[in-house]
Amino acid sequence: MDAGDRLAQQVEAMRQMLAEAEPASLRASYLADPSAGNPVLQGSTATALVPRWNERPSGLLVPASYQEPAPIDLAVAFLTPDEIFGSELSAGYTGRQLQRVPVEGALRSCAMVLNALAVPGASAAAVDKGFVDLVFSEPVRSRVLNLLKDKNRRLLVPQAFMLLARMAMETSPDTLPEGTQEGDVVGALFALTQTMGVFPDSGPSIIGDRPGTVGRELIANQHFNHNWSVAGFLARYARRWLQLPAEHQGESGIVDLGQAYRDCTGIEFEFLAAVAGYLWMVTTSGRFVIEPGELTVLDIPAEQVEAVLALISTDLPGMRGAIRSERPEQRTEWSFDPFQRWPVLRLPEDRLLILDPRHLLNRAFGWLPILDIKFPPPQRTKPVGHRKLAGQAESTLRHLSEVYVSEVLHKITGDEGATRRVYDDAELKAAYTAQGQRIADSAIDYPGAWIVIEVTTSQLRREAATAVPGESQIEDIDKLLDELDQIDATIAALRRDEAALTGTPATSVRRYLPLLVLPEGFPVNPVTLTVIRERARTRGLLQAPDTDPVEIVDIEELEMIEGVQEESGPSMLDILRSKQFGSLRNAAVRDHIFHVMRLHPSRPGRQSDLLEAALKPLADALPRPPQDQPRQEQA
Incomplete structure (x- = not known):
C-alpha cells in the first residue's frame, strides 16, 4: 500500500x-x-x-469542569472599614468612641447581633443584611449590600463584638455627662476589625510539625467560632448528665452527677437546667434582656433561682473587676473567660442581659458544671471528702462520654443481635492480653478494613484555645499522640492475630484506618492535621503501608454519620476513605460531608426523646396553660 x-x-x-x-x-x-x-x-x-470527564477513586465519573472546593474556599473574608466607608479609620478610634458610649448601650449593641447569630437555623447573611438596613444610610448601605453579594464575604464578626464588649467594660462610663454627644459605637466596632489579627511576625509559611503564629491563630479562630447543633448539644447533655449516671449506678467509680452537684453547690441540678433553659428560650424569640421579676413565672423556689443566678451571672462592677484582673500575658484577642464564666449580666434595676447564648448553653449544659463541683461557691461549705468527690464526678463524666461514643458507633454500624461489627474495649482487652499491650477503645470490622478508634475527652487548655504565645498548643497535640500510640499498638495486634478477637482468621488483605474521637471537639484544619500527622511520623506511629492517615472527629460529626446511615447513605468507612482522596482531605470531616459529598444529614431519630428529656426540667417549671373548659350543652 x-x-x-x-x-x-x-x-x-x-x-x-x-x-x-x-x-x-x-x-x-x-x-x-x-x-x-x-x-x-x-x-x-x-x-x-x-x-471531558474525570474518574474519582470511587469509580464515579464527573465532568472535568466540576471543581471540588479547596480548604481556602471554606474561609470567609470580612469587609474592612475602607471597603465600607471608603477610607480607614484613625488609630485609637475605638477607644475614643467608647469613652462616650454608655456601657449598657455598648453591651446591648453587641448582644443584639450575637443573639441574632445564635438563633438555631439563623442565616449569617440575613443577619448581615438586617444590620445594614438598621445602621447604614445611603450611599454606604448600597455599597455594603453590593459587596455582600459575594457569598464569601461577611460583615459581622462575632469575635469583634466580644472584643467590643470587653473594651466597653474597661472604657465606657455608666452614664454620660449631660450635654455630651454619644460616641459612634458602629464605627468603634469596625475600627476594631481593622487591626484584629495583625501581627509583626506571621511565622513560617510552610506547615511542618509546629503550628507557628498563623497556625496558632487559626486554631483559636476555629475553636471560638465552632458552633454545635443546639438540639444535639442538649441531647448529649441529657444522655451524659442525666440518664447514663443512673444506668451505671453502682459501678466502680461512678457517682450520681446530679447529687454531686447538689452536695457541692446547694443547687438542684434540674433547677440550673430550668433557669438557664428559660433564659436561652427567651433569646430564641429575639429578646436578650430579661425584665425584673420575669423568672418568678417558674415553679422553682425563689432562693434556688437566686442561687443559680449567683453562679451564672455577675453585675457590671463585678465583670469590670474580673476583666481588669486578667493577667496581660494571658490575654489575647480570643480570651473572654469572664463572659464565659458569667454569661448573664445583671444590669441596673434588676434586669438581666444575655450577651451570647452560646456561652449560656455551655455554662449550664456542657462541661462547665463540673467546675461548679470542683470549685463550689465561696459561701458554700464544701462537703466532707470534697476533693475525692470532685475527682470522681469528673472521672464519671469522662467515662460516660466514652460510653456515649460507643453507643453512637453501635448505632452507625447497626451492630445489634448476632451481628458483630463493633468490638469495644472489654473485647479487645480480653483478646490481647500480652504484658504491656496497649489497647484502643474500639475497633470496627468492615470488609477488607478495620477502623481502629481511640476516644479521649481531652480538651484544648485555655492557653491553647486562645492563642497565648508559647508551647501550649504543641503540648496539647502531643497528648493526642499518646492516644495514637494505643491505636498503633492495637493495629499491630490485629495484624498479628485477628482471630484472637473475631474467632475467624482474616479472609483477605486488611487495611487499617486510625480514628481519633474527641467528644468535646478539636479544631481540625490543614495546620493541625498536618502537625499531628508529621509529629506521628517522627515518632514512627501509624506509618505501615497498610495503614491510612489518621482522621479526627468530634461527637457531632459521628452523629452526622449516624444520620447519614439512617438515610441509607454511605458507610462510615466510605465517608472517611473518600475524604482521604478528596480536595478537603486535610480539613474537618464535616467539611467533606457538606462541601464535597454535598450531604446534609438529618438529626438522628433517637435525639428527639433525648431533647425532650433535656428540656423536661424547664417544661416542669413553666406554668401550665389553663385547661379548656367544657362547653355547656345548649338547652
Whole structure:
C-alpha cells in the first residue's frame, strides 16, 4: 500500500468516526470544525455538551469542569472599614468612641447581633443584611449590600463584638455627662476589625510539625467560632448528665452527677437546667434582656433561682473587676473567660442581659458544671471528702462520654443481635492480653478494613484555645499522640492475630484506618492535621503501608454519620476513605460531608426523646396553660 492509499484509508476512518451516524442528506451540507476544548461525540459532528470527564477513586465519573472546593474556599473574608466607608479609620478610634458610649448601650449593641447569630437555623447573611438596613444610610448601605453579594464575604464578626464588649467594660462610663454627644459605637466596632489579627511576625509559611503564629491563630479562630447543633448539644447533655449516671449506678467509680452537684453547690441540678433553659428560650424569640421579676413565672423556689443566678451571672462592677484582673500575658484577642464564666449580666434595676447564648448553653449544659463541683461557691461549705468527690464526678463524666461514643458507633454500624461489627474495649482487652499491650477503645470490622478508634475527652487548655504565645498548643497535640500510640499498638495486634478477637482468621488483605474521637471537639484544619500527622511520623506511629492517615472527629460529626446511615447513605468507612482522596482531605470531616459529598444529614431519630428529656426540667417549671373548659350543652 502506497502513501496515497494509506492517507485515503486514514481519511475514511476519520469520516466514519466523525460522521458515519449523520443522515446522508446532511453529510455534504456543512463542515464541522472541531477545535481545542470543543470535542465532538464519536460518530457525529455534534459538539459534546460535557467535553471531558474525570474518574474519582470511587469509580464515579464527573465532568472535568466540576471543581471540588479547596480548604481556602471554606474561609470567609470580612469587609474592612475602607471597603465600607471608603477610607480607614484613625488609630485609637475605638477607644475614643467608647469613652462616650454608655456601657449598657455598648453591651446591648453587641448582644443584639450575637443573639441574632445564635438563633438555631439563623442565616449569617440575613443577619448581615438586617444590620445594614438598621445602621447604614445611603450611599454606604448600597455599597455594603453590593459587596455582600459575594457569598464569601461577611460583615459581622462575632469575635469583634466580644472584643467590643470587653473594651466597653474597661472604657465606657455608666452614664454620660449631660450635654455630651454619644460616641459612634458602629464605627468603634469596625475600627476594631481593622487591626484584629495583625501581627509583626506571621511565622513560617510552610506547615511542618509546629503550628507557628498563623497556625496558632487559626486554631483559636476555629475553636471560638465552632458552633454545635443546639438540639444535639442538649441531647448529649441529657444522655451524659442525666440518664447514663443512673444506668451505671453502682459501678466502680461512678457517682450520681446530679447529687454531686447538689452536695457541692446547694443547687438542684434540674433547677440550673430550668433557669438557664428559660433564659436561652427567651433569646430564641429575639429578646436578650430579661425584665425584673420575669423568672418568678417558674415553679422553682425563689432562693434556688437566686442561687443559680449567683453562679451564672455577675453585675457590671463585678465583670469590670474580673476583666481588669486578667493577667496581660494571658490575654489575647480570643480570651473572654469572664463572659464565659458569667454569661448573664445583671444590669441596673434588676434586669438581666444575655450577651451570647452560646456561652449560656455551655455554662449550664456542657462541661462547665463540673467546675461548679470542683470549685463550689465561696459561701458554700464544701462537703466532707470534697476533693475525692470532685475527682470522681469528673472521672464519671469522662467515662460516660466514652460510653456515649460507643453507643453512637453501635448505632452507625447497626451492630445489634448476632451481628458483630463493633468490638469495644472489654473485647479487645480480653483478646490481647500480652504484658504491656496497649489497647484502643474500639475497633470496627468492615470488609477488607478495620477502623481502629481511640476516644479521649481531652480538651484544648485555655492557653491553647486562645492563642497565648508559647508551647501550649504543641503540648496539647502531643497528648493526642499518646492516644495514637494505643491505636498503633492495637493495629499491630490485629495484624498479628485477628482471630484472637473475631474467632475467624482474616479472609483477605486488611487495611487499617486510625480514628481519633474527641467528644468535646478539636479544631481540625490543614495546620493541625498536618502537625499531628508529621509529629506521628517522627515518632514512627501509624506509618505501615497498610495503614491510612489518621482522621479526627468530634461527637457531632459521628452523629452526622449516624444520620447519614439512617438515610441509607454511605458507610462510615466510605465517608472517611473518600475524604482521604478528596480536595478537603486535610480539613474537618464535616467539611467533606457538606462541601464535597454535598450531604446534609438529618438529626438522628433517637435525639428527639433525648431533647425532650433535656428540656423536661424547664417544661416542669413553666406554668401550665389553663385547661379548656367544657362547653355547656345548649338547652
